[in-house]
Amino acid sequence: xxxxxxxxxxxxxxxxxxxxxxxxxxxxxxxxxxxxxxxxxxxxxxxxxxxxxxxxxxxxxxxxxxxxxxxxxxxxxxxxxxxxxxxxxxxxxxxxxxxxxxxxx
Numbered sequence: 001x002x003x004x005x006x007x008x009x010x011x012x013x014x015x016x017x018x019x020x021x022x023x024x025x026x027x028x029x030x031x032x033x034x035x036x037x038x039x040x041x042x043x044x045x046x047x048x049x050x051x052x053x054x055x056x057x058x059x060x061x062x063x064x065x066x067x068x069x070x071x072x073x074x075x076x077x078x079x080x081x082x083x084x085x086x087x088x089x090x091x092x093x094x095x096x097x098x099x100x101x102x103x104x105x
Contacts, residue, residue, distance in 0.1 A: 003057060006059070009054075010053065010054045010055070011050075011052060013053065013084070020046060027046060027075070028044050031056050037066040039059065040063070044057075067088060068090065073088055
């Protein structure tokens, strides 16, 4: 679907440190910052079925391309004890592609 093309999979989210809503908020801020090549975030899905994995859906598909081009995403916030490197990949809605994600993560 169209939505999946505007969504990224974010792995490496530090689990268990903060409440889920707070972590979703921190992720939203991260991916809206221009220094992270970000843009308007439509929705953050966290937690998901996989530990430390969040889905981030942007308003525009171009933002996905920009975010994926950035070499390293470091999650940092005054509420977090340090910096956490994130792995950012494309979201896909077909089964073979999704299975590949699980193997890669």
